[in-house]
Amino acid sequence: MRRAGCDTWHDASELAVMGLVEVLRHLPRLLKLRAAVVQRLRDWKPDVFIGIDAPDFNLGVERTLKRAGIRTVHYVSPSIWAWRPGRAKKIGASADRVLCLFPMEPPIYARYGVDACFVGHPLAERFENRLTKADARSALELPLKNRVLAILPGSRIGEIERLGEIFVQAALQCANAISGLKLVAPMADSDCAKAFDAVLVKYRARGLIQTFEGRAHEVLWAADAVLTASGTAALEAGLAETPMVVAHRIHPLSYRIVRLFGLLQSKHVSLPNILLNSAVVPELLQDECTPEKITGALLTLFRDDARMEAMQTQLSTLLPLLAGGGSEAAAEAIGELIDRR
Secondary structure, eight states: OTTTTOOOSSOGGGGOOOSHHHHHHHHHHHHHHHHHHHHHHHHHOOSEEEEESOHHHHHHHHHHHHHTTOEEEEESOOOTTTSOTTHHHHHHHHOSEEEESSTTSHHHHHTTTOOEEEOOOHHHHHTSSOOOHHHHHHHHTOOSSSOEEEEEOOSSHHHHHHHHHHHHHHHHHHHHHSTTOEEEEEESSHHHHHHHHHHHHHTTOTTTEEEEESOHHHHHHHOSEEEEOSSHHHHHHHHTTOOEEEEEOOOHHHHHHHHHTTOOOOSOOSHHHHHHTSOOSOEEEGGGOSHHHHHHHHHHHHTOHHHHHHHHHHHTTHHHHHOSOHHHHHHHHHHHHHHHO
16 A cells, blocks of 8 residues: 555554453553544545454444544454354444455345445455466575475464464474475564564574565465464465465463353354365364474375375365455445445
């Protein structure tokens, strides 16, 4: 958006907080930030406000603006299919229109009389013209003959702090077990790269794990297997049709609250498994998210070509499932709302 000429008032990283307990520590700052953004928007009086993701922040902004007579769109539906589907009604009170990335979402909103449409996932657009493994490795200057393991510990500093050491230890153990294994780690931005580099230094792995900034898709196409956190990174690996192991941890108290109150509706956590409604990729969560268990799961994958091929075949069904026009369809849906005004 900045490259396209967008004037940014604040950096998106200011909202990069995950978990229930983690948010509490940042709540005063986030509330102050939201109040300032709302006031600035009310003074500006735009034709339409588009809240992109970040529902805990944006839905509050949208609700206030909608009451003030400003049209509102929420782009990227909260995960109502995973937990608390009844939230759809409250979301409709904030947004005049909800743009959904997943095809199972609009029917849930329809039950509550909310205007919601499936516009396709923007990632589907980016993975339509895939690179071959050879071309991806050539672009990254990686050897064609060696096995390659990609490590994606998350795109937020908090995720890297929770998962970075575990992932690095597991990757090094895999390298000890597989001769010539190349370890690569794409970083979302320079801040993530800096945080991950501190982990590499701690484990003397700076020369053993090669990092790339902002080249995640090339890395996924180049890799034979992926170790990834849950979330968008797992979906990207799935769209790249690269076999993976998903490992994730959140704050222990956050996890207990989710389990205690039955907030999680889905039996799966990673998006590939949720979308395909099957345990296609292994998920190692909380106490199972250890270097030893992750190493075992990755080695099982590397040593079973038939299993890798079967996983690739299942993952290949993700792209047509999520294709729906993406950015162009989203723009048309927003344009209709402005014309209606």
